[in-house]
Amino acid sequence: MPKTIIVSNRLPVKIQKGDQGLEYQTSEGGLATGLGSIYKEGNNVWIGWPGLYVDSKETEQEITTRLQESNMSPVFLSAEEIRDYYEGFSNETLWPTFHYFSNYAIYENELWEAYFRVNLKFCEEVVRLAEPGDTLWIHDYQLLLLPQLIRERLPESSIGFFLHIPFPSYEVFRMLPWRRQLLKGLLGADLIGFHTYDDMRHFLSSVNRIVMLTHTNGQVDVNNRRVLVDAFPMGIDYQNYAATAAAPDTIKKEVRFRTALGEVKVALSIDRLDYSKGIPNRLQAFEMFLERYPEWRGKVSLVMVLVPSRDRVGRYKDLKEDIDERVGRINGQYGRLNWTPVHYFYRSFPLNSLSAFYRIADVALVTPMRDGMNLVAKEYVASKLDQRGVLVLSEMAGASRELLDSLQINPNDINGMVDAIHASLVMSESEQERRMSNMQATIRKYDIHNWVRVFMDRLSFIKEKQDKMSTQ
Numbered sequence: 001m002p003k004t005i006i007v008s009n010r011l012p013v014k015i016q017k018g019d020q021g022l023e024y025q026t027s028e029g030g031l032a033t034g035l036g037s038i039y040k041e042g043n044n045v046w047i048g049w050p051g052l053y054v055d056s057k058e059t060e061q062e063i064t065t066r067l068q069e070s071n072m073s074p075v076f077l078s079a080e081e082i083r084d085y086y087e088g089f090s091n092e093t094l095w096p097t098f099h100y101f102s103n104y105a106i107y108e109n110e111l112w113e114a115y116f117r118v119n120l121k122f123c124e125e126v127v128r129l130a131e132p133g134d135t136l137w138i139h140d141y142q143l144l145l146l147p148q149l150i151r152e153r154l155p156e157s158s159i160g161f162f163l164h165i166p167f168p169s170y171e172v173f174r175m176l177p178w179r180r181q182l183l184k185g186l187l188g189a190d191l192i193g194f195h196t197y198d199d200m201r202h203f204l205s206s207v208n209r210i211v212m213l214t215h216t217n218g219q220v221d222v223n224n225r226r227v228l229v230d231a232f233p234m235g236i237d238y239q240n241y242a243a244t245a246a247a248p249d250t251i252k253k254e255v256r257f258r259t260a261l262g263e264v265k266v267a268l269s270i271d272r273l274d275y276s277k278g279i280p281n282r283l284q285a286f287e288m289f290l291e292r293y294p295e296w297r298g299k300v301s302l303v304m305v306l307v308p309s310r311d312r313v314g315r316y317k318d319l320k321e322d323i324d325e326r327v328g329r330i331n332g333q334y335g336r337l338n339w340t341p342v343h344y345f346y347r348s349f350p351l352n353s354l355s356a357f358y359r360i361a362d363v364a365l366v367t368p369m370r371d372g373m374n375l376v377a378k379e380y381v382a383s384k385l386d387q388r389g390v391l392v393l394s395e396m397a398g399a400s401r402e403l404l405d406s407l408q409i410n411p412n413d414i415n416g417m418v419d420a421i422h423a424s425l426v427m428s429e430s431e432q433e434r435r436m437s438n439m440q441a442t443i444r445k446y447d448i449h450n451w452v453r454v455f456m457d458r459l460s461f462i463k464e465k466q467d468k469m470s471t472q
């Protein structure tokens, strides 16, 4: 019976070293939920890094055995591989480049070599587990070389690839010294998916100008193989977010949060701490809002949740300091004994706490400088059961193409953000309801299950087309 193999840098599990040994927590992330229906079934399997450094073969064995019970197969990384492949090439070369922060990118051959070697390591694990007829679905920028590496070992295999972050314009992409190898790596797939039409267009333009291959309707012929390139905007598990927002535990938490916050309006932001998320700009806008609209002082608080991320990478450490300083300044200048302008949390929260935050928030500020999609924007909308609340959304997020009833801002335009914050706080209830229900209709329909289904269908479609071409 053919199976599906999912491959991503991280497995959908969080493993921590606790007092009683290793603690396992299954991930509640969007991708994990969406693909849960696939990898947990039959012989299907998810291959990836378990997210921690393991220093003994016994512990590796213990983790492997435990994960196998839930259809996961770990790829362990050495301390050097974590530094050079994960923190290095993935997050100090590709991540900044693909998010248009090229000035943050470092170009070091040693990191590139580690990236290549780790992609090869993932390939070994795929080849070990794959059988003829299996479908492989590879995820994200950490594994751009994997499709072609697998193609060389298993030429007949059916390979889908999805990029969860933006694909930059050719002018930016071509700054990478390894641009040809990266494109060739990706073109080993049968189907290459992006969140938006623009990402897809940028990719096709790079393919055209760097490896000299043209496309017809998103189809590129590579060595007699037809590769399909398409846009698949990722959705969320809408029913799950709506149900969590209605759960008694969530409502109890909301009541507790409300008592603690007092009778203020709430602006909310939830992100991983990352320079692509536009956090300093957002704080600047909130500060300017308080300065420009003194009547709102004491009447609105910003609740800002920042989830720690990649904290050993220099740029992330610098950003953390910048944010700490800005929050301190705003609270120092405007705070009162009975009112805190910015409630700042640097940690992660369980789903029902996030849901309580979504419920309580009058405004969500989603203001990235660049974002492949941004699922927080969609989660906020799905959690607004009474359809009150306003989404302020950066036009640089993939989600802005679908959430047309948000108040869209350019995160570089601080004045524009100040106006949007004000407009949200004074928006009539009927307008809030109209906008919210339009957005809900869209994301309810194009949810994560639909996304998985459409991607898999397109992959079988292109595979069948290739089979027909080869028998003609």
Ligand code: G6P
Pocket (backbone or CB within 6 Å): 009, 010, 140, 141, 164, 165, 309, 310
């Ligand atoms: C983004 C990337 C994912 C990544 C996640 C968390 O959403 O697209 O591939 O897993 O960030 O980052 P981390 O470095 O902690 O895996």
